[in-house]
Amino acid sequence: MRAADKDEKRSLEVAEASRETEWQQPSFVKEMFMGRLQTDLIFPFPEQDPADKSVGDDILAQVRDYLEKNLDADRIDRTCNIPKPVIAGLAKLGLFGIKIPKEYGGLGLSQINYNRIIHLVASHCASTAVLLSAHQSIGVPQPLKMFGTPEQKQKYLPRLAAGAVSAFALTEPEVGSDPSRMSAQAVQSEDGQSWIINGEKLWTSNGPIAELLVIMVRTNDPGSEKPEITAFIVEGDSPGLETVHRCDFMGLKGLRNGLLRFRDVRVPAENILGGRGEGLRLALQTLNVGRLTLPAASAATMKQALAIAVDFGKSRRQWGAPIGHHEAVAAKIARMSADLFAVDSLTWLTSAMGDAATQDIRLEAAMAKLFCTEAMWRSVDDAVQVRGGRGYETADSLRGRGEAAVPTERLLRDARINLIIEGTSEIMHLFIAREALDAHLKVAGMSATSTRMDVKNAARFYAKWYPLLWLPRPAVFKSVDLPWSLKRHLWFVERATRRLARDLFHRMMLHRQGLQKKQMLLARLVDAGAELFAMTAVIARAGSPEAPPGADKLADLFCHQARRRLSRLHREVYFNDDRRAYRRAREVLDGHYPWLEDNILSTWKGTEPPT
Structure with missing residues (x-):
């Protein structure tokens, strides 16, 4: 097996091992890719509970007043800095503990009210919105709530709710979406009481100002074929932890984001979050x-x-x-x-x-x-x-x-x-494509890393399932009360959902194991699913008694435009230029068209510092 193929297989195996393999609860989108429109999972559109909305209204009024009086978004963009007094004011409002339970000093708000707050802040200053969301959407509070021990929660959640800024450190200079190549490592001390972390983490939002971080590192031998990735809670002022560089971006100028270096950073063993080897699973679920x-x-x-x-x-x-x-x-x-x-x-x-x-x-x-x-x-x-x-x-x-x-x-x-x-x-x-294919892989007894197939079981399933994809299912509309202007679009969604499942099945039968490499094809199928999901959401909301005035007209326009996009996506599943485009791209990468870069001045070339 070529080295490139071995690396690809290892990467897939690491990703597969970290997936949630079982579906304990229903999923509208999962069923949609199987050709089933589960309207009962969307209809009626879930309106916010009045009592919960009232709680959110009160805090939103306070946040709006604070932003208007204290947060100059243009100044933050200009100076590349969110002033400390502003951050302190946000903390005083409780905005660093929006979803942290009240028993730990947080506001204990719902996901809806959390998103209402982030929505308001983001409309005014994106840098500040990312400060808040990087702290609690993916920073320490969220994985701590999901995977932390009672002792860890009691120790850290009150600090986080009070305004201790946190960060999530996963990406490395040479590791983006492929964690199998992670190099940051933790080695257990001889007495087993602590771990010593070495390595670098890149693009860590809030990292340079974080009081607490959750970091993903290897905890097995670097020579091992598969990495064991573990999550640790790390104090931001730990000896050996430094911000090597603050990153400067196109936008989000006020955000503190940087390259962090860990040199013999000692972390107590009780700071492992979620268990040894569970870091990547924790990261994905977070x-x-x-x-x-x-x-x-x-x-x-x-x-x-x-x-x-x-x-x-x-x-x-x-x-x-x-x-x-x-x-x-x-x-x-x-x-x-x-x-x-x-x-x-x-x-x-x-x-x-x-x-x-x-x-x-x-x-x-x-x-x-x-x-x-x-x-x-x-x-x-x-x-x-x-x-x-x-x-x-x-x-x-x-x-x-x-x-x-x-x-x-x-x-x-x-x-x-x-x-x-x-x-x-x-x-x-x-x-999304991998998760959408999950039901098919299980039916066939296959996986993303194996070519073995249970032909008999697959034949039995598809002999019953596939013919039904050509038959309308009027029963799905019995519990849905909509005006005709919206119901006709829902009829289309039902038909297009079955067509999407057929398209996926046809391409799966054609390409089999090779389908996972047909990234443009998979993207079209996923985009089609996204349009159908959006159409369903729009129809459900426009048909709700709580729908805003004129919602039906906007829903009608969106659905008509989405239908045109879906028509194009369906056609391109079968008729496209993917092979031709891929060949030309490889030729460009291999230097077959040097004249395409004629008469330009590229002063950025050769600016990499010596290693």
Whole structure:
């Protein structure tokens, strides 16, 4: 076996060993990929409990007042710093313990109210929103609540709720989405009372100012074929722990993010979180919950982008009319509005799912993250285009020449990271595709790392299952009360769900084990699933008695546009240029087209420091 093939097999085996292998609760998206539209998991749309909403309203009023009086988002962007008094004020409001139970000094709020707070903060200052969410969506509080011992919770949660900033350290300079290559290591002391950590962690949000960190490291011999990854809680002021470099990004200028170096950092053995060798599983399950925050932040960004575009669309006049009345600009505003309604609906649907804890939402959270961040990026890009030169100009420059300080370009710079953090869009496609294939792999007695197949069992299952994918299932609509304008779209979703399952099955039979390498094909199937999930959320919300005014019209527009996108995705599952494009890409990488880089000056080449 070639070295590259062995590395790939090892990476897959590590990823497979860290998966949640069983589905203890139902999943709407999982069933959708099997051709079953489980409307009872979505309908009626889950509205927030009035008492819970009242609690959230009270804290939101306090947060809004504090932000207006104390947090200058443009200044934070300009100075690349969130002032310490601002962080202290956020802590005084309890915003570092939003979901930490009251018994440990936290606010003990629901996922919905947590996301409402992050939504409000993100609409004003993305750097501050990430400070809060990196601390408690993926930082120490979340995995500690999920996996910590009673002693660990009692020791750390009160500190975290009071404002001790935390961070999550997983990525390394040479290790991104492939943890099998992790090099940071912990070695147990001779007396067994502690572990000594050495290594580096990159892009650690809040890392340079963190009082507490959860870090993933190897705890077995580096020469072992498979890494044993363990999570540790580490004090930020531990001897040997230093911030080697503060990273500077396109956006999120106020965020403290850096390269951390661990040199003989001694950690007590009781600081292992979740058990030895359980670190990667802990990280993945933490991210499942953490991803619920990104749709809320995306919705907030989109609302701000829409507000900016609408304001300019009404006030700016060209050729005798407001530019928003011209079809080219109106089309952008219409798409932004329809997409925003979908993102907003997915945000509160998945938030409610997280609170209810009656469904397995690993796929729903990942799909919402994927769909919402991609839609958000399109909307922010459209907002910049609508404002033209003013969209490209900084708020400080606009203010300096006497115009409203509209932060459109900051909005765009801050937004781009959302397609990368907590799983890039490409990784989300692969993660969702792997989970979507899980039921098929189990039926066939296969795995992502094995070619063995239980032909008899698979034949028995598919002989019954496949023909049903061609038959409508009207029973799914019996408990769904919708006006015809929405029900016709739900009928389409049901048909398209069966078609999606057929498409997946057809490609699986064609490519078999090789399907996992057909990343563009899998991405189309996942994107189709995301459109159907979003359509279902939109229809359910628009059909709710609590739906906002005009929701049915926006739902109708979104569904029509989604149907066109689904038609294209379905066609490209069977007719595409993937092979041709891959061959050309490999040729470019192999230097067959050097003239494509003619007449450019690349001063960045050769700037790597000597090793």
